[in-house]
Amino acid sequence: MTKRVVHYVNQFFAGQGGEESAHLEPVTVEGALGPGLQLQALLGDEAQVVATVWCGDNHFAENLESTRREVLRRIASFEPDLVIAGPAFNAGRYGMACGEVCRSVTEELNVPALTGLYPENPGVEIYSRDIYIVPVADSARGMKVALQAMGALAAKLLNGELQGTAEEEGYLSRGRRKNFFFAENGAVRAVEMALAKFHGQPFRTEFEMPVFDRVPPAPALKDLKGATIALVNSGGVVPMGNPDRIEVSSASHFGRYSLESLEDLTAQAFESVHGGYDRTYVNDDPDRVVPLDALRALEKEGVFGRLYEYYFSTVGTGTPVKNCSRFGTEIAEQLKADGVDAVILTST
Amino acid sequence: MVKEIERAGFPVVHIATIVPISLTVGANRIVPGVAIPHPLGNPDLPAEEEFALRRSLIERAFRALTTDVEEQTVFDC
Structure with missing residues (x-):
């Protein structure tokens, strides 16, 4: 049938x-x-x-x-x-x-x-x-x-x-175990594996350990009123014309752009180059991804100390984890050098 | 990116709409966004209300940054 x-x-x-x-x-x-x-x-x-x-x-x-x-x-x-x-x-x-x-x-x-x-x-x-x-x-x-x-x-x-x-x-491991018989007992297999490892030859463990790469939460900000806060986004918001040629997908780099003397990200001066979502709304008003206008208002009211004078941007779609990790590390180095206290990261 | 910036010692708040993906990438402080193409806005609202919405999301992000957390936490209200 x-x-x-x-x-x-x-x-x-x-x-x-x-x-x-x-x-x-x-x-x-x-x-x-x-x-x-x-x-x-x-x-x-x-x-x-x-x-x-x-x-x-x-x-x-x-x-x-x-x-x-x-x-x-x-x-x-x-x-x-x-x-x-x-x-x-x-x-x-x-x-x-x-x-x-x-x-x-x-x-x-x-x-x-x-x-x-x-x-x-x-x-x-x-x-x-x-x-x-x-x-x-x-x-x-x-x-x-x-x-x-x-x-x-x-x-x-x-x-x-x-x-x-x-x-x-032909599928990814579901972490399930099944009983079946080997020709050799466990002791023999373990010694063979140990010898292979010793001689630098390939071997395959029978018990794969899960890999957890979790970063423990950083301590909370103690003093918001004295804090310098930075904006980072993976929504591809860049100055009009995309000066650093950030790719629309599978980004190989990120950009750093000045917010100095800006109160608002206008549709005339900024755009998104992200290839993985409908950019109509962000191109009408880039603050929908990089919320500069609201942050400036809160900054003026003294709710927090000050906004860091640059924002960082890349495109998150299709971008290999390896690249994203490198971007994060490099961005953190710059933030550290410039005395930033905390980060708001926005994603689409 | 969230994870590597946090690894360097900065508290990071991730404002993203698909919370399960944010949890998977290892963000510790998460504020859900409005929608995928406009996480910090809503084009259906009049400009003033949209601004107020954006401001309230940032205030929530500040609350996340000033709250000590032991594990991944979603600040959904």
Whole structure:
């Protein structure tokens, strides 16, 4: 019997437009759409993509619980054997939507679900324990390879053939353990690993420890009235013309811009170059991301000491964590040298 | 960025709309924004009310910065 698959995508991959359509509510379309067409070709006669549910990324991320329920209701009405979401690559909002859809389907419909995310997508940390996530490239340039990997895992899930480790089967570890028999006992394996390590040869632990990189909260500001506060943003707000040529996506650097003698960020002098959200509102009034006007008012009233004379800006979309960490370290060095006390960081 | 700036010793308040992502990237003091494309504004409001909204979010951010926290904390009111 042909198995039934429902596919979830965002407005962009449904062919309904980019950021200007990111507010749209869930829609159901019969059959395959966009990347679903290629999935259908990969699944062959074994399974049919009976429907595609799509939703705008902003609508989903800003109304998480109600949208999750609505999308789940739409998916459930097709009685699927498997649900596929994405791939969402390194897209933050889309990755969350795919994660929410897959987790809901897995837990509430008791139907297997999978998505494809770039390993640094924040959705991986949030959902990888609960759902199958196929590691994919950071952008849609990797679509073909992503769909092949997702199609292969889909076929295995539909046939109930998942036997090997997460890595062997092509998904990110869910942190689950399964009992099975090795040819060698634990003592032998441990000694072999120790010898491999000693000789500088590759070895694979059987018990991976989780990596937590949490920074403990810094102590609170004691004296707001005496404090110098700095503004940083990842929403790509730069002086008109983008003098430092900050990239619209996958930023390689950040910019530092003077706020001296400015009371307000005007639409004439500033703009956003961020490629991951609809810039209409911030370009109408850049204070919606870099809240200079309100800070100047509070500064005049003496609510806090003073605003640092520069603000820092970069583009957060698609930017590798490694770059973001470096930006943070370099910004902190400058803030330290200039005697700043605390930071307001705004993100879109 | 939030994490590395905080690691250098600065209290940082992250104003962002998708709180789960802010939690994932390790922000310790979080103030939820209004919407993804306009975290500190609302184009549907008259200018004066929008300014008041922005000001109130900054005041909340100040409250976050002056509050000692032991773990990741969302200042949602």
